[in-house]
Each structure stands twice: as C-alpha cells, then as structure tokens.
Amino acid sequence: MKLDAATSAGDIPEALIEPALTVGVVTPGSLDDQVLAFPEMKPPKQWYLGLAVTLTALLIGVGCIGYVFVTGIGAWGNTSPVFWAFDIINFVFWVGIGHAGTLISAILFLFRKRWRNAIARFAEAMTIFAVICAVIFPLIHVGRPWLAYWLFPYPNQRALWTNFRSPLLWDVFAVNTYFSVSLMFWYLGLIPDIASMRDRTTSKIRKVLYTVLAMGWRGAASHWQHYEKAYLLLAGLATGLVLSVHSVVSFDFATSVVPGWHMTIFPPYFVAGAIFAGFAMVVMVLVVVRETMQLKNLITMRHLDVMNKVILAMSCIMGYSYMMEGFTAWYSMNEYLHHGFMNIISGTYGWAGWVTISCNILIPQILWFKKARASYFWMILVAIGVTIGMWFERFVIIVISLHQDYLPSAWRIYKPTMIDFGVLLGTFGIFFTLVLLFARVLPVIATTEVKAILPGAQPSHHGDDHHA
Amino acid sequence: MPETSYAVLGVFETPDALMKAIPQVRAAKLGAVEAYTPYAIHGIEEALGLRKSPLGGMVLVMGILGAITAFGFQYWISAVDYPIITGGKGAGSWEAFIPIMFEVTVLFATFTAGLGMLFLLNKLPFFGHPVLSSKSIKGITRDRYVLALEAESEAFDSTAAARALQAAGAIEVEALPAPDRSPFLTSDYVLRTLGGIFTACVVAGMAMYFATKWFPVLAPMKYMQEQPRLNAQKASSFFKDGHGMQLPVAGTVARGYLPTATGTQEEAASLVNPLPRTPEVFALGKKVYTNRCEVCHGAVGNGVGSLTAAYGAKPANLQAQQFLDYPDGKIYWAIVNGKNAMPSHAPYLSERERWAVVDYVRALQRAQNAKDEDLKVATR
Numbered sequence: 001m002k003l004d005a006a007t008s009a010g011d012i013p014e015a016l017i018e019p020a021l022t023v024g025v026v027t028p029g030s031l032d033d034q035v036l037a038f039p040e041m042k043p044p045k046q047w048y049l050g051l052a053v054t055l056t057a058l059l060i061g062v063g064c065i066g067y068v069f070v071t072g073i074g075a076w077g078n079t080s081p082v083f084w085a086f087d088i089i090n091f092v093f094w095v096g097i098g099h100a101g102t103l104i105s106a107i108l109f110l111f112r113k114r115w116r117n118a119i120a121r122f123a124e125a126m127t128i129f130a131v132i133c134a135v136i137f138p139l140i141h142v143g144r145p146w147l148a149y150w151l152f153p154y155p156n157q158r159a160l161w162t163n164f165r166s167p168l169l170w171d172v173f174a175v176n177t178y179f180s181v182s183l184m185f186w187y188l189g190l191i192p193d194i195a196s197m198r199d200r201t202t203s204k205i206r207k208v209l210y211t212v213l214a215m216g217w218r219g220a221a222s223h224w225q226h227y228e229k230a231y232l233l234l235a236g237l238a239t240g241l242v243l244s245v246h247s248v249v250s251f252d253f254a255t256s257v258v259p260g261w262h263m264t265i266f267p268p269y270f271v272a273g274a275i276f277a278g279f280a281m282v283v284m285v286l287v288v289v290r291e292t293m294q295l296k297n298l299i300t301m302r303h304l305d306v307m308n309k310v311i312l313a314m315s316c317i318m319g320y321s322y323m324m325e326g327f328t329a330w331y332s333m334n335e336y337l338h339h340g341f342m343n344i345i346s347g348t349y350g351w352a353g354w355v356t357i358s359c360n361i362l363i364p365q366i367l368w369f370k371k372a373r374a375s376y377f378w379m380i381l382v383a384i385g386v387t388i389g390m391w392f393e394r395f396v397i398i399v400i401s402l403h404q405d406y407l408p409s410a411w412r413i414y415k416p417t418m419i420d421f422g423v424l425l426g427t428f429g430i431f432f433t434l435v436l437l438f439a440r441v442l443p444v445i446a447t448t449e450v451k452a453i454l455p456g457a458q459p460s461h462h463g464d465d466h467h468a
Numbered sequence: 469m470p471e472t473s474y475a476v477l478g479v480f481e482t483p484d485a486l487m488k489a490i491p492q493v494r495a496a497k498l499g500a501v502e503a504y505t506p507y508a509i510h511g512i513e514e515a516l517g518l519r520k521s522p523l524g525g526m527v528l529v530m531g532i533l534g535a536i537t538a539f540g541f542q543y544w545i546s547a548v549d550y551p552i553i554t555g556g557k558g559a560g561s562w563e564a565f566i567p568i569m570f571e572v573t574v575l576f577a578t579f580t581a582g583l584g585m586l587f588l589l590n591k592l593p594f595f596g597h598p599v600l601s602s603k604s605i606k607g608i609t610r611d612r613y614v615l616a617l618e619a620e621s622e623a624f625d626s627t628a629a630a631r632a633l634q635a636a637g638a639i640e641v642e643a644l645p646a647p648d649r650s651p652f653l654t655s656d657y658v659l660r661t662l663g664g665i666f667t668a669c670v671v672a673g674m675a676m677y678f679a680t681k682w683f684p685v686l687a688p689m690k691y692m693q694e695q696p697r698l699n700a701q702k703a704s705s706f707f708k709d710g711h712g713m714q715l716p717v718a719g720t721v722a723r724g725y726l727p728t729a730t731g732t733q734e735e736a737a738s739l740v741n742p743l744p745r746t747p748e749v750f751a752l753g754k755k756v757y758t759n760r761c762e763v764c765h766g767a768v769g770n771g772v773g774s775l776t777a778a779y780g781a782k783p784a785n786l787q788a789q790q791f792l793d794y795p796d797g798k799i800y801w802a803i804v805n806g807k808n809a810m811p812s813h814a815p816y817l818s819e820r821e822r823w824a825v826v827d828y829v830r831a832l833q834r835a836q837n838a839k840d841e842d843l844k845v846a847t848r
Contacts, residue, residue: 028611215593221503230585
C-alpha cells in the first residue's frame, strides 16, 4: 500500500500520497470491536428518544394515508390544472436522495476512491430507504393501490397491455429495477460483515438470524475472487442505472408539451440535482452518526470535507442549469416559456423560486471556504438548506409549470392541504425510523471493505501495482 | 488427530505471512490448497492458481439476452398483439422501447452477477461446511489469515499436512473432521422455512380475499360501480317528473346558434344569404340536408321522404312553383322557426349550416328544372 513507508517513500512525490483514510491506530480486530459491537449493545437513551420522534412522524403519515384511502385523493390539494403536486414532488425528491448512495457505492468505487469504503454502507442503506419512501407516492396517487399491479404488463382477462411508449411506464421499470439492484448491491456487501457478526455474537437468536443472512459465508479465497468480480460488475451496472433512473424520471416531464417541462436539459439537470440533494442528506446523517456512535476515527473530517466539495460542485451545476432555463426562455422567443420563467421569479409562487435559488445556489457558496467545510454549523446549515431548496425546486418545476400553461381560462392557484403535509412528514418518519433501526441491527460501516484498505492489509510486494 | 480428517487449517497473523506460505504449501502437494481471509487479498488468486472468474462472460450473455427479451416483449405487445399508435408514431416504431430495454438489460445482468456469484459459482447458501464449525472461523471473519490443505483422496495424511503448514510459518494448526451432512441449518432447512413463509402468505391472502368477499361490510373501499346511479328504464327519484335526463330550460340557446327568431316570414324575405356559393358550402349543405331534411322532404326535395308514407304527413314539395319563387330569406325563416308540422331546427343548426341548407335546396331546385345552358356548364 502507498501508506506503507517502505513502498511509498522514494518514487512517489509526497503531494501525491493519499492521506490516511482513518485517524489513529485501527486494526482489523479493533475495527470489528468498534463497529460490530453496536448491534449487541443496549441502545442508549438518545436512540429511544430519536425513535419516539420518528415513529410519531411515521404514525401521522400512516394516519394521513389511511384518511386518503378512505376518502379518496380529493383529500389532497390537487385540482385542475395541477393534477400532479405533492405526490410527484415528493416522489422525485426521495428518488433523488437515494441517488447519492449509489453514486458513493458504485461510481466512486469505479474511480477507486478508497475513502468511499467507510461511508458506502450507510449511503447504500439510505438509498434503499429513500426509494421505499419514494414509491409510496405513485402508489397512493393511483388512488387504489391494491390495483397498482395493473401497471405491470401481464396477460389479463381484459386483453389489454400497458403502453410501452409512456414515460410513466418507463418509470415503473426504472424504479423497480433501481430498487432491486440497490437491494442486491447492499445485501452482497453485507454478507461478509454479517458473517463477522455471526462469528462473534453470543446471543442465540442473533446467531440464527445472522447464520441465515450470511448464507454460510466462510471467506474462502475462491469465493472472494467471484465476489470481487461480482461487486465490480454490479458497480459498473449500477452506475449506468443510477444515471438512467433520474433521466427516466425527468422524461415524465420532458416528453410532455407543458412550457417549462419540454426541455432537453432535463435529464442531466435532474441527475445533478439528485446527487446534490442526496449528498446533503448523507452529510446530515453522517455528522449525527459519527458524533453519537463514536466513529470519528473512521468517518473523518476528510470525508465530510470531500463530500462538501461534491455538494459545492453540484451547486454550481444547478446554478448553471437555472441560468440555462432562463436563457432558453429568453432565446426561444416563446411567450409561454417566457411567461413560465417570469412566474418562477415574480409570480404568485415567486417566493418558492427564490427559496430554491437561495438554498441551492447562494448558501452552498460558503463551502468555498475551508473553514466552512470543517465546521458542523455551516455544513449542517448548507445540508438543511439544500434539502429544503431541492424540495422547492421540484415544487417550482411541477406546480408553477402546471398552474398556468397555455389556456388562461384554466389557470388556478394550487393550495396543499394538511393531509399533503402529513403524508410528507410521514415519509420522513419512515426514512429516519429505518435509518435508526438499521444502525441498531446491522454494521453501519462496511468493516470488510475498510479492513482491506487499512495500512498493511495487502501483501507488501503487491501493494502498488494496482494504483501506480 | 482423527483418521477421517477433511482438512487441516494453518493460521497466519499477517497477509504477508500467508502469501509467503502459499508457494511452500502448494509445493508439498499434500492436497488442495485453499485460503480463508477476512477480506479479498490482492494477488491471492494467482498465488493459489485459481481459474479466472467466468462471471464477466455470464453477465454479458445474460445482459444481451435481457435486451433482446425486452425488445421482443415490447415489440410483440405494441406492434403485434395490441397495436397502438401513440404520438403519431407507427405501432412498430422502436425508439421508445430503449429506456425499458436498458432497464431490463441491467436487471438481467445484475441478477446474474449477484445470484450467479452466490448460487452458481460459490455454491452458497451452504451451512454445513466444516470450516464454519472450526475454531478458526472466528479469526477468519475477523483478522486472521488461514491456509487450508483439503483432502483430495482417501490417502490424505493430516499429520504431514499439519507439519507442512507449521513449516511454512503457521502459528496454529487445526484438523477438521469430515463434513457434517446433517447440520441444523442446511439449505434444505432454509428452503423449508422460506416455503413455510410463502405458504403463510398465500393462506393469509386467500383468507383476506374470502373474508372481504363473504362479509362485504369489511370491504376496504367502494368501487366506482357501487355508487348511487340511475339504471336504464328506472324512474329518477331526484326529478319530479321521474326523468333522469331533463330537457334544457325553455329559451336555452347554444353558442353560435343565434338568431333564433326572425320575425314573420314576410319580414325575413329581405334577408340575404351571406355565404359564398363554393363547393365547401354545398358539401356542408348536402350533409346537413341528408341528416336533417331528407327523411321528410326526400332526397331531391320533392316531398317524398321515407317517413312520409309511414305517418301520412304531407311535407312541402320544395320543387313546387311556390317554393321556386321563394326568396332565400323565406326558406331560412322556415328552417329557423319551423312551419306547420315541421319543428324549429334552430337548436340543431348553426347559422352557417342553415344558410348552407338554403343553398343546397336552391341547387336541388335547379337540378330538377335544368335548362340547356346548365347542361353545357355541366359537361364543360
């Protein structure tokens, strides 16, 4: 490894030597004792307190969804011409948050960014939880979710098939594929860690549970060989997938003729926004995790620094996209497009447009300063700002574009109801409840992957030729 | 050491020690050499002489199969079984199939990579492997590097194997008994558990289905067909006269259907037909005349329509001299206000349609009383 004095000194200039990925002395054994001990400890009081809060939010959400099922989706503020509102905003918002996990676990893996090993597990878990939150919205938006299987092309007595030229059906395929692939990627990564937990637990129930989940993993070199190959292939496939999923989500809008939606910039713009929002959420959760679970030596300030740099880069891409939207409206000389853009900065919902611009473009600029990237206050402020800003960005795209399009006689102001907000709150409850449960039951850090990048973890004669 | 050893494990403390030992132990040729490590160690597959993983080829083949399957499925459905034109594209236009082809390709490829690795290549789940019940397994999944000499034949000498491992630098050796073929957690057991869960789900689903079917009070929601509505041939309880479909309020006029009244027929005589005599106007007039007038006035306007005989009515013969002499305005008046038994057609015909009918009636009259010069015009 480059980190070994014996191999890294001499031919590699000091500036190019990667700084240590962990702080202090970490050995494979100490890593297991530190990370794998959590699931076996009695949870602290703060954990129960957190669970009480998230479960309350979850129950409010369940109550609101139950109310929607009983009364119908008229309980929401959706009305002509804004038939798509909170449900699609929240769907796009949550799917976007999921994308950071795949980016960290797959794309950074392909780029051989070894610092991702410490945070990949948590980010992947957040992907899965975010996609669970996301699929709730289209499901309840169909009004009768028990008939949602009609979305799938299966032979039926009605002799009808789905329309394969509809972006909404592409969405069904993209989101389902994304969920299955993320789940498989996450589970495969967990298998060696679960095997570690199986071999160290003293509780009988946990032993049975981990034995089944680890599938009899025994760390054989012949298994590792296939495993590494499978992981590489999955990373490559998931990279293409993650770019396609939010592109397909953006097709829902871009293939329509609504002014403000019908733009070719939408797929890259949506993917960048997804990574942006996802990284903000990951930063927020990681700060809490490293503080409350004493993982400061594994999730280092360098991790947060790099993540904040990604957020800053994405913020600049978003700024460019917003400017392109304005430019397109002006350059097209299309009065509908022009009117739509003016609505974003000065219409009834102009405030939402400015919330988006301030939270997504202006506030993150503070991250140009190294001190801000190293300060919890600023990074949390930016992360919360980006989460709010990205939610409002989808509000701007969806509600502002729909509430005034070609036909002035159909224009109407959209107002969400309390039920809308209750369901949104409920998905936050679901998301954080799952995060809390995950932190208690499974290893939050991929110990196997971190072990492989510790100093001295690879044979010394073989260390550098992979990276040279 | 027991006679029927399956394997002997030698424990090493560092990956370097393990890598150094591998060539020595392999050279002894006492049995198959396998390593057990907490994580993947670079270069160990070459040192152990393992075959390259065939997973890449499997994934490629299955990925291509996924693309072909998705294309074939979509094409067959959208162009053959249920042809549908969307956005003006032909039923067989394939461009819109690409997103789903991509997703299905990824789905096939990832499932091949993940499940193929687990089930086909690594033969997992397997809970009965002797290494799993060894003392060394706790180290293997933590921070120890284990080299195993595994029996390839009956002649396996576990004592010699242990000595070879110690000579290569193992800090500990452990002989493993032959595989236990009836451990608690076999894959059979897992399959049976999963089967049990599946059966429970099916039973619960069926129970729910029949519970809601037999006890309709429990229905989770009302379908659209179960709503208050007026069935065919039934009286409405909402309207006093019992008719479900009500006539419009007296004096109701649809947009574009004014004027509805034009005074007396004599006053209307001075109205001038505003339409130019173009083929479009005559085509419109013919269409309206066929739909609205022909049943009584007949196809040529001679007052012998298909309804006349059945009801004994006497509609006007528009070819009569009286009507040949009518100005356009008087015919227009009759269409708007109705005359004798003929009802007003104002609610059905727009102003343009009324005048177009007037033009068409004029055309019928001229056709039935054609002169020589008309023939010249017609044959020119």
